[in-house]
Amino acid sequence: MSSTKDDRILLSGNEAIARGAWEHGVRVATAYPGTPSTEILEAIAKYDGIYAQWSPNEKVALEVAIGASVVGGRAMASMKHVGVNVAADPLLTLAYTGVNAGLVLVSADDPGIHSSQNEQDNRFYGRFARIPVIEPSDSQECKDFMGAALHMSEDQDTVVILRSTTRISHSKSLVTVSSREERPLLPYSKDILKYVMVPGNALRRQPEVLSRHARIEAYVETSPLNRIEWGDRRIGVITAGIAYQYVKDAYPDVSVLKLGITYPLPVNLIREFAKGVETVVVIEELEPFLYENVLLTGVEAVHSGLPRVGELSAAKVQKALARLLGEEPEPVLTVPAKVPMRPPVMCPGCPHRSVFYVLQKMKLMVSGDIGCYTLGALPPLSALDIFMSMGASIGMALGMEKADPASASRTVAVIGDSTFLHSGVTGLMDMVYNKSRGTVIILDNGTVAMTGHQDHPATGVTAQGEETRITAIEDVAAGVGVRRITVLDPFDIKNLEKVLREELKAEEVSVIIARSPCVLTEPSDAEPLMVSADVCKGCKLCARIGCPAISWMDDHPVIDQSLCGGCSLCANLCPFDAISVDFPTVEE
Amino acid sequence: MTDSRPVNILIVGVGGQGTILAGKVLSQVAVLSGRDVKFSEIHGMAQRGGSVVTQVRVGERVWSPTIDPGTADFMLAFEQLEALRWSHMMRPDGVIVMSITTIDPMPVITGAAEYPLGIPDRLSESAHVITIDAADYALQAGNPKSANVALLGRVARLMPFSRDLWDQALSETIPARHLAVNRKAFELGWNAL
Numbered sequence: 001m002s003s004t005k006d007d008r009i010l011l012s013g014n015e016a017i018a019r020g021a022w023e024h025g026v027r028v029a030t031a032y033p034g035t036p037s038t039e040i041l042e043a044i045a046k047y048d049g050i051y052a053q054w055s056p057n058e059k060v061a062l063e064v065a066i067g068a069s070v071v072g073g074r075a076m077a078s079m080k081h082v083g084v085n086v087a088a089d090p091l092l093t094l095a096y097t098g099v100n101a102g103l104v105l106v107s108a109d110d111p112g113i114h115s116s117q118n119e120q121d122n123r124f125y126g127r128f129a130r131i132p133v134i135e136p137s138d139s140q141e142c143k144d145f146m147g148a149a150l151h152m153s154e155d156q157d158t159v160v161i162l163r164s165t166t167r168i169s170h171s172k173s174l175v176t177v178s179s180r181e182e183r184p185l186l187p188y189s190k191d192i193l194k195y196v197m198v199p200g201n202a203l204r205r206q207p208e209v210l211s212r213h214a215r216i217e218a219y220v221e222t223s224p225l226n227r228i229e230w231g232d233r234r235i236g237v238i239t240a241g242i243a244y245q246y247v248k249d250a251y252p253d254v255s256v257l258k259l260g261i262t263y264p265l266p267v268n269l270i271r272e273f274a275k276g277v278e279t280v281v282v283i284e285e286l287e288p289f290l291y292e293n294v295l296l297t298g299v300e301a302v303h304s305g306l307p308r309v310g311e312l313s314a315a316k317v318q319k320a321l322a323r324l325l326g327e328e329p330e331p332v333l334t335v336p337a338k339v340p341m342r343p344p345v346m347c348p349g350c351p352h353r354s355v356f357y358v359l360q361k362m363k364l365m366v367s368g369d370i371g372c373y374t375l376g377a378l379p380p381l382s383a384l385d386i387f388m389s390m391g392a393s394i395g396m397a398l399g400m401e402k403a404d405p406a407s408a409s410r411t412v413a414v415i416g417d418s419t420f421l422h423s424g425v426t427g428l429m430d431m432v433y434n435k436s437r438g439t440v441i442i443l444d445n446g447t448v449a450m451t452g453h454q455d456h457p458a459t460g461v462t463a464q465g466e467e468t469r470i471t472a473i474e475d476v477a478a479g480v481g482v483r484r485i486t487v488l489d490p491f492d493i494k495n496l497e498k499v500l501r502e503e504l505k506a507e508e509v510s511v512i513i514a515r516s517p518c519v520l521t522e523p524s525d526a527e528p529l530m531v532s533a534d535v536c537k538g539c540k541l542c543a544r545i546g547c548p549a550i551s552w553m554d555d556h557p558v559i560d561q562s563l564c565g566g567c568s569l570c571a572n573l574c575p576f577d578a579i580s581v582d583f584p585t586v587e588e
Numbered sequence: 589m590t591d592s593r594p595v596n597i598l599i600v601g602v603g604g605q606g607t608i609l610a611g612k613v614l615s616q617v618a619v620l621s622g623r624d625v626k627f628s629e630i631h632g633m634a635q636r637g638g639s640v641v642t643q644v645r646v647g648e649r650v651w652s653p654t655i656d657p658g659t660a661d662f663m664l665a666f667e668q669l670e671a672l673r674w675s676h677m678m679r680p681d682g683v684i685v686m687s688i689t690t691i692d693p694m695p696v697i698t699g700a701a702e703y704p705l706g707i708p709d710r711l712s713e714s715a716h717v718i719t720i721d722a723a724d725y726a727l728q729a730g731n732p733k734s735a736n737v738a739l740l741g742r743v744a745r746l747m748p749f750s751r752d753l754w755d756q757a758l759s760e761t762i763p764a765r766h767l768a769v770n771r772k773a774f775e776l777g778w779n780a781l
Contacts, residue, residue: 010616167653171653246652334676334677337672372636548637
């Protein structure tokens with residue numbers, strides 16, 4: 001954090017959401033790590049007076065937050081957009097029960113798919129569950145809207161979705177901060193009709209939910225989160241979130257209806273705005289969610305012409321508005337150079353690399369999962385056949401086996417430690433229960449690596465840095481009924497291949513736990529390796545492991561000493577023993 | 589600095605090179621100067637040796653946190669190929685300060701692509717280019733990891749912030765145990781040709 005003369009500090013959207021939760025008396029904050037949401041809980045965990053925890057998955061995170069709210073403590077759960085799918089089961093019934101103390105679900109969406117498997121627009125959850133959606137446009141609003149969301153939640157007896165996007169979450173801007181407002185627990189009183197959603201009670205809650213929705217529709221008409229900025233009346237732009245910034249950058253003088261609440265919409269405010277301008281256009285990122293809802297108000301908004309996929313930018317918005325105003329857009333004279341891609345790669349010394357090398361060498365079908373090891377899909381390893389969602393690898397491998405029983409002897413599911421605990425356990429239970437002979441490799445590097453090394457139930461450390469009991473992965477596998485469990489060192493590729501051959505033949509479920517710590521959390525003290533140009537035959541076998549420390553010069557590999565982690569995978573593969581930590585008799 | 593429009597600064601490199609720290613120091617200087625600042629970066633997959641870009645905008649009032657093609661005033665490039673990849677972002681009168689470091693991306697390592705040749709000359713067609721051996725300055729400063737701050741020192745000289753503000757920003761951003769080395773790296777960069 002960095003402070004200015006006037007006490008404003010530079011915060012990312014995620015840090016500002018955390019600050020807002022802290023200032024506005026949140027008592028319990030929960031999350032499962034996922035880009036771009038992860039830093040929200042990391043930031044909250046550093047504040048005093050607030051309880052913060054990683055849950056094994058997003059569904060549990062929301063359930064913990066629900067419990068906290070019902071007994072009267074303000075609560076929040078934060079997750080990435082696809083995490084809300086995992087939490088959708090409690091969410092859609094939480095929409096019926098409402099809350100006691102304020103409860104906010106933070107959904108961090110990922111337009112542009114920087115680090116996700118899809119680009120879903122979670123504003124639809126607002127309409128789906130009939131709950132309000134609030135969208136900040138910068139870090140100050142992230143902090144302020146968190147307070148507004150908690151207040152609205154308590155006032156209107158509903159969970160509120162605070163929706164961020166990658167550019168909001170991961171951009172920093174100046175924020176005026178305040179101190180924490182302590183809030184005592186609200187009284188809890190047993191209320192079976194409100195909180196026990198058996199069918200009869202759920203049916204009785206529905207009219208309540210509908211009348212609540214009508215109250216919220218009235219509330220949003222006068223909320224200061226929605227505001228009109230009158231300017232040039234030739235065009236009126238309805239916008240929200242990051243798109244507001246692009247509009248202001250492109251055409252600072254147009255009239256703008258800036259929506260802080262994007263569901264439900266302020267129907268009368270939209271009609272008033274439309275009367276004050278010649279043409280109404282909606283500028284929004286991703287789906288035409290606002291556009292379609294504006295059309296439902298009877299306002300004849302024109303389509304912006306902007307795409308419904310990918311991120312917007314000030315330049316794209318400038319072009320779209322220029323077209324509507326009959327002006328020439330500002331020309332872009334530069335074109336990107338044609339250069340080789342630089343995809344992300346497994347780090348030098350990463351323990352996952354050797355596993356994927358063996359899998360592609362054995363030509364196995366690989367059902368993959370979510371984590372750094374998804375990078376095993378990229379060339380030169382190209383080891384994955386399918387990849388879908390958190391924990392899906394095991395169920396999909398089971399389905400392959402059920403459709404084509406012979407495939408089990410050449411198929412593996414590959415899943416990380418945290419992903420296994422998130423939602424792989426149930427898939428493994430399914431394998432045991434339904435008499436699979438499948439083989440599951442759990443890549444256990446002892447951390448949630450891809451999102452920046454968070455703890456989980458098998459690391460023995462909580463989100464706030466306390467030691468805790470460990471959920472041992474081998475015990476979990478044994479507990480669901482797996483009898484063939486092997487724990488091995490992934491760098492011993494001969495043993496890995498041998499064990500794999502045995503387990504693929506086995507007539508029951510096998511779990512192989514490939515255990516070695518993430519090279520970033522526990523860097524090896526092994527010496528970096530080098531190549532003897534005299535011994536090397538230039539066979540390029542070492543180029544097939546996709547190690548970024550190995551490059552090529554004059555038909556021989558060169559190992560970058562500053563990158564090499566000394567894992568020796570390349571040295572163990574080399575058929576000519578041309579790679580070693582030192583060659584005492586290298587001749588010039 | 590004319591404050592009618594924001595100054596746009598790109599910091600490009602390869603995940604793990606320290607682009608984020610350079611961005612932090614830069615935005616801190618801007619904060620200390622009393623101007624509005626926005627800072628945007630992408631985390632996640634890009635950390636793992638991929639192409640990374642940090643965007644910093646400084647001015648009286650900054651709206652978008654991102655920079656559009658053809659509008660960057662400065663680029664700090666930690667690696668040559670990354671400078672070329674982002675060169676279309678530069679204004680014609682923009683300045684690229686580039687480390688001579690090259691890091692082969694995976695398609696080059698596997699032989700699927702070739703590392704482009706003559707990058708400084710190609711960049712000169714679209715902007716003013718200053719190349720420095722940031723890695724060497726970092727070694728002189730006492731830690732190869734301080735190359736990012738050496739590069740920052742070189743571009744800092746071209747920017748409208750006082751040396752005092754830069755020093756303050758460094759001490760507020762960099763952990764105390766690494767500060768001396770980074771101050772030296774910054775100084776070497778500042779004085780580089």
